[in-house]
Amino acid sequence: MLLSVVVGALWAVLPAYLPNNAAVLAGGGRPIDGGRTLGDRRLLGDGKTWRGTAAGTAAGIALAVSLDALAGRAGAAVGVTLPGFPLVAALGLALGAMVGDVAASFLKRRSGRERGAAFPGLDQLDFVVGALVFAAAGAPEWFAATFTPARLAVVVVVTPALHVGTNVAAYALGLKDEPW
Numbered sequence: 001m002l003l004s005v006v007v008g009a010l011w012a013v014l015p016a017y018l019p020n021n022a023a024v025l026a027g028g029g030r031p032i033d034g035g036r037t038l039g040d041r042r043l044l045g046d047g048k049t050w051r052g053t054a055a056g057t058a059a060g061i062a063l064a065v066s067l068d069a070l071a072g073r074a075g076a077a078v079g080v081t082l083p084g085f086p087l088v089a090a091l092g093l094a095l096g097a098m099v100g101d102v103a104a105s106f107l108k109r110r111s112g113r114e115r116g117a118a119f120p121g122l123d124q125l126d127f128v129v130g131a132l133v134f135a136a137a138g139a140p141e142w143f144a145a146t147f148t149p150a151r152l153a154v155v156v157v158v159t160p161a162l163h164v165g166t167n168v169a170a171y172a173l174g175l176k177d178e179p180w
């Protein structure tokens with residue numbers, strides 16, 4: 001029972017986890033804010049680019065499509081019914097993850113934090129909150145059936161730990177400038 005909740009929750013949220021990591025690998029080029037400032041600070045900063053955002057969104061959607069193709073066999077192997085991803089749900093999770101991260105940069109700049117500065121709590125949850133909000137808005141029935149309260153609880157507990165882990169790993173591998 002607990003296993004099926006945890007496995008189902010992680011499966012459902014995976015397309016929200018990949019976009020930020022893909023953006024780190026693919027990012028660069030023109031910043032979304034085009035260099036514009038608000039007051040004496042950048043609107044978003046050079047760390048939020050069109051290329052990173054597009055690549056992250058595409059990666060999340062591609063992962064959802066792949067998971068969909070694997071769900072039957074993977075679910076049977078662990079004895080769990082795994083959730084599927086209608087395209088609008090995949091788009092909501094992937095794009096929402098990127099938008100949540102962009103929104104966090106907006107808040108970081110407004111609170112005086114330079115690009116790359118840590119904002120504990122926000123850094124670990126921004127993308128998952130964005131993903132859940134966008135998925136709920138785009139596919140409300142799918143969202144209600146997929147993100148049950150028990151699965152949501154798992155997501156909220158596991159996400160910060162996974163985020164910290166992957167970022168420390170990306171930093172250690174030299175892919176990222178800071179370990180957060």
Ligand code: CTP
Pocket residue numbers: 023024025026027028044045046047048049050051052053098101102105108114115116117180
């Ligand atoms: N990235 C990108 N586009 C995005 C998100 C990330 O190009 N929408 C790339 C950038 O190269 C960025 C790197 O991924 O520097 C790391 O992402 P993140 O830690 O989110 O950005 P920071 O540079 O730390 O900037 P911020 O302080 O605004 O979070």
Ligand code: MG
Pocket residue numbers: 116117178180
């Ligand atoms: Mg950062």
